[in-house]
Amino acid sequence: MIVWACQGMKKMIILLILSVLLIGCYQQGSNPATGDNNATAGGGAQTGGGSSGSGGASGAGSTTVRISGFAFDPAELTVKQGDTVVWVNEDSVPHTIKMGSAFESSQMGKGDSAEHTFTETPGEYPYSCAIHPSMHGKIIVVAG
Ligand SMILES: [Cu+2]
Secondary structure (H helix, E strand, O other), X not given: OHHHHHHHHHHHHHHHHXXXXXXXXXXXXXXXXXXXXXXXXXXXXXXXXHHHHHHHHOOOOEEEEEEOOOOXXXXXXXXXXXXXXXXEEOOOOXXXXXXXXXXXXXXXXXXXXXXXXXXXXXXEEEXXXXXXXXXXXXXXXXXX
């Protein structure tokens, strides 16, 4: 009887150990999955930010103007009131954006950018580079 009892105990202990191992495995398996879910959620948030940016066609958005070869590209850009314009300098010489009293950027080196959100009254906002006054561009703001 004692031997049987011991064998029964051993079986129970083995079952317990097995179940603990199994639970451990499941937890180990589910933890990385949770991490993946978190990463996916983070990515989703980033995607959401991106889509709200590109959704600028319908709401507030941002448009990029390249500065390349001592010229603004596009030189003339129409945006909706509330939109943000981002200028990115691709030249190896510094440039600025000087837009009357509306906006003036600091010097942008290569790869630097400046941005301005056009909450101004709809209209035409010509600008130039303070260092190279022959560089001209224009932002046309229309009512959102
Ligand atoms: Cu310039």
